[in-house]
Amino acid sequence: MNIQEYIESGILEEYALGVLNEVERAEVERIAREHPEVHRELQQVISGLDAYAEAHAVTPPADMRERVLQGWQQAIRNTAEQEKLIQTADVPASAPLMTASASPTTPISGSDGAVVRQLSAPQEAPSRLKWLIAASVALLLLSGLGNYLLYSRLQETEANLEVAQTAQSRYAATQQAALNERDQQLAVLRSADFRPVELKGTPKAPEALARVYYNAKTNAVYVDVRNLPAPPAGKQYQLWALDNGKPVDAGMLASATAAGDSIQQMKDIASAQAFAMTVEDAGGVPSPTMSTLTVIGNL
Amino acid sequence: MLPVSATTPESAALETEVLLVQRLRDRDEGAMTIFYDKYSAALYGVILRIVKKEEIAEDVLQEAMVKIWHSFPSYDAEKGRLFTWVMNVCRNLAIDKIRSRQYRVGSRTQPIEESAALRQAAEPSFRPEHIGLQEMTNQLNPEQRQIVDLLYFGGFTQSEVAEELNLPLGTVKTRARAAIKVLSKLIR
Incomplete structure (x- = not known):
């Protein structure tokens, strides 16, 4: 094995940083035992990191001393009690109790006079x-x-x-x-560019009411239904623009639009003086069926 | 059973450590008070640097002391100083703490430079051979310091550091080695 290469592999640093697993640690320790150079290098790495740790020392607040020592004692007492219970559970009832516990009962006293008293063992x-x-x-x-x-x-x-x-x-x-x-x-x-057009019900449906918004600049057409009778099955409302008396298809109303749930953008219309709606077969027809004219309005 | 002929501070310190190890091995609870007085500043400083909050640092220190007490039989004085061993116990507990889910929320993005640990001055009279943080880190260039801090305080492996800093693994290893070399030279 090339010792120099091994030293430079970074494994000694990892050993000192504690990131190696048990097998890897044992291997480093074995090699360090066999090769004094590795051993020396490892010691240097460890003492370097120890010194770095010590350089970060911060004296804890004075009142922490008693809290930590007391908390520590409480914790090890609790574990000791548990172990004792487990141990005694295995011992026959006639055997003398507490033989397994040999913990000293001297109180821990600190230099500042604080005394952490031991909890008395249950008899x-x-x-x-x-x-x-x-x-x-x-x-x-x-x-x-x-x-x-x-x-x-x-x-x-x-x-x-x-x-x-x-x-x-x-x-x-x-x-x-x-x-x-x-x-x-x-x-x-x-938008000021949209002109609203009220479409009122024909005698056939006097309660019907809808509104068209027409933008002559962009040719955009929106329709907003207030109230339209539900179309028979297989039928749809079709919007027409009337340009110089001639009907131009402006698109079919979706069922949500016809029910008044939302406004819908229709086909662009280059020029119109009036708008009207008829009831047509689903999908629309090229020219309106005048007998089903439901609403109509002028610009 | 121990020679009482120590004259230099180093050998005196070593002797205290040997005595302390003996008492801990004998399950002498009073030894833990001595342990606290001797090591709490160094351990608390490093834990605080990792967890960044005083109350959590206190909890981790106490937890570490319980762990040290219970697993003391596994400490092998042949393999290294007591200080190194207990420091690793504390570091691992503190790193586990910051990696636990509840701690991550909100704390992870806090830059390490803003930690409470840096704002507090280290106790100057902690040990006779103590070297100040400033003096020590001044010897490291910023890249080296960043890597040592991620490895030592962040619990990162060298590969994780390489990934985090977007550096080749070889560069991380070289810098880590160089940095640790600088640190170990300072104490001689």
């Missing part, structure tokens, strides 16, 4: 202890079940949330599109 009778263990186990099982239930509820909630969020964003996108369309329509209605 339970064996039968009570058995009950205690049984109760603990039951509690643990219950808590496990509770956790499981809460976890599945959480999963369900998260899934629901995801569905709701997808639905919400889809709704927002639809609304945005609708809003854009309305804005466009509003621009038409507000």
